[in-house]
Amino acid sequence: MAAVAAETTTGQSEWEVAVPEKPLKEKVYFENLKAQVIDTELCSRCLTCAAVCPALPEGITLTADDKVGFPDYEEKCLDCGACVRVCPRFEYEPKSGLGEYTDFIAGQSKRFKGQDGAMVTELIVSAIEMGLIDRGLFVGRDNRWATNIFHVRDPEQLAITTLGGTKYTFASVLPELKRAVLLTKSGVGVVGTPCIVSGVRKLQQEFPIFREKVKLVVGLFCTENFHHTEISDYLQKKGVDFSKLVKTDITMGKFIATMTNKTVKFKVKALEKILPSGCNVCTDFTAVEADASVGSVGSAAGFSTVAVRNENARRVVEFIKKRGYADFGEGKPEELAFLVGHKKKRAENIPGFQDQEDK
Amino acid sequence: MKKVSVSEQGLVEKAKRHAAAVGVAMKESVTPLTATVFYPRERKKMPDNFRGYLLFDPEKCINCWECAFICPANAIQMKKAPAPNNRFYPTVDYGKCIFCHFCIDSCSGGALRTTKIHDVAYREMGEMLTLTEEMIEPPEIIREDKKSVEYEIEKDDLHLKRTREVDGLFVEPTPPVEIPMVSQCVDRASCLGCRVCEEVCESGAISSSSAEGVLEAEGVLRMKIDIEKCTGCGLCVKECSMQILRLVRRGK
Numbered sequence: 001m002a003a004v005a006a007e008t009t010t011g012q013s014e015w016e017v018a019v020p021e022k023p024l025k026e027k028v029y030f031e032n033l034k035a036q037v038i039d040t041e042l043c044s045r046c047l048t049c050a051a052v053c054p055a056l057p058e059g060i061t062l063t064a065d066d067k068v069g070f071p072d073y074e075e076k077c078l079d080c081g082a083c084v085r086v087c088p089r090f091e092y093e094p095k096s097g098l099g100e101y102t103d104f105i106a107g108q109s110k111r112f113k114g115q116d117g118a119m120v121t122e123l124i125v126s127a128i129e130m131g132l133i134d135r136g137l138f139v140g141r142d143n144r145w146a147t148n149i150f151h152v153r154d155p156e157q158l159a160i161t162t163l164g165g166t167k168y169t170f171a172s173v174l175p176e177l178k179r180a181v182l183l184t185k186s187g188v189g190v191v192g193t194p195c196i197v198s199g200v201r202k203l204q205q206e207f208p209i210f211r212e213k214v215k216l217v218v219g220l221f222c223t224e225n226f227h228h229t230e231i232s233d234y235l236q237k238k239g240v241d242f243s244k245l246v247k248t249d250i251t252m253g254k255f256i257a258t259m260t261n262k263t264v265k266f267k268v269k270a271l272e273k274i275l276p277s278g279c280n281v282c283t284d285f286t287a288v289e290a291d292a293s294v295g296s297v298g299s300a301a302g303f304s305t306v307a308v309r310n311e312n313a314r315r316v317v318e319f320i321k322k323r324g325y326a327d328f329g330e331g332k333p334e335e336l337a338f339l340v341g342h343k344k345k346r347a348e349n350i351p352g353f354q355d356q357e358d359k
Numbered sequence: 360m361k362k363v364s365v366s367e368q369g370l371v372e373k374a375k376r377h378a379a380a381v382g383v384a385m386k387e388s389v390t391p392l393t394a395t396v397f398y399p400r401e402r403k404k405m406p407d408n409f410r411g412y413l414l415f416d417p418e419k420c421i422n423c424w425e426c427a428f429i430c431p432a433n434a435i436q437m438k439k440a441p442a443p444n445n446r447f448y449p450t451v452d453y454g455k456c457i458f459c460h461f462c463i464d465s466c467s468g469g470a471l472r473t474t475k476i477h478d479v480a481y482r483e484m485g486e487m488l489t490l491t492e493e494m495i496e497p498p499e500i501i502r503e504d505k506k507s508v509e510y511e512i513e514k515d516d517l518h519l520k521r522t523r524e525v526d527g528l529f530v531e532p533t534p535p536v537e538i539p540m541v542s543q544c545v546d547r548a549s550c551l552g553c554r555v556c557e558e559v560c561e562s563g564a565i566s567s568s569s570a571e572g573v574l575e576a577e578g579v580l581r582m583k584i585d586i587e588k589c590t591g592c593g594l595c596v597k598e599c600s601m602q603i604l605r606l607v608r609r610g611k
Binding site for chain 1: 541543544545546547548549550551552553554555574578579580581582583584585586600601602603
């Protein structure tokens, strides 16, 4: 009965999905991920796996101890392999250095206030104004400095002052990115640490839907990031009152918490005790895979350093220059050398990395 | 500016017009022609598409909430039916209803239908909130009418036409037009291979090569939608976490 040739030009009724290989043949994919990434403490907690896990509503998530987990994976895991396909550390290829860039500039937004020059906010908002994207994902925080994600669609939303500024706490950006990708019409902009940027690239490599819709990826210079419970406990011990805290910053090896009435400073080395294991094996300081990387190091006070890496980001910077939304200056890539080297040394902590070097 | 003036009429013309007026008056005094319907002893005959009291058939309801979404007066609220049903059905607040019948137009299952009932009385405002149970059967109506009345326009004049028959208040609903649909994958490369679609498919139309050993040997998962078996129910479309399945019109 070939009469019902339902085929329309809009769809397909047969297709193939390449299945990734399992190191542990008898186990489900999540158990493979757990053995290879989570239990070996390679996991960066970027939550790329949670973004694609189809076992809803349970699925891969953050467990109570702030780790990536899947409470009932023996029963609920669908064994599709999506988590393994997108995990940037399943077959970990550590990236380091300054990465490729076309421009290395310093910028200071005239419109927004942020950590330094507020160039992350400026890049995303300008991309929205250009029509390149219709929403950007921003990390906000509550009054306990726990992170939450905002879809910014209009510059006016940035009146929420907690959207700018660095939080030094992990955020569930990527699960929200998937929601944004399914909602968006023209495109999504996303901001994240190097591990999140790597996660986005993996998603884009595997799934066309992310390739088409994620148009601007802004990476942040990052030495390490912290679990919310651990850093908030530590800061409270140091005398930080969250109700009065307005800004956190790491400059010249010092962690500075600025409150309305006083500031607390201590050596950032002291935080090594609560350094997450995923950061301990991360060698990427500048988010080399991003469209543009932004950070404080490498420019004068009050300016943000921007490493423009590709065409999309270059067009946004051109737009900002044309509209005069920001002041620009010279970036100094050589100032990053110390921190780039500092993170590169962490390769020693990657299990089996030494062997690879010897080969 | 133009001044309005009484047209000049001759004596004969004036007399003719007076005589016609007296004629009409005499005719009316013998057989009065009234425009009033003597409700409830007679009822006006309503067309089949009259927008009246709503009736509801839960068997046909697909729980799409479209009636509640479209209601411009916010008169329709969805209420959860008791367990084990647990589905949501509409209730109508006639205190708010403006009888636009958008709800009926939007009802894809044909669960809501109109009647010619326009005369329901309530003792207080609270009673006007009609629960789902009360919408299945029509309200109690005491019929005193023996005649039905229709307005007719004859020679630029409105006449009442009375017939000795009792007009039916219920209309057979027109069955909804069913568009044959079939589920298709619109972005094959974004498939996770989770096989949730296969799991939820009630008609067994979606199959995959996930049998023991086959997957490992081949290294690819083959997904297939059997368009002959697919009923176009859309369950797989709803459950696909990457939203890459769509219902498309079945080709001829």
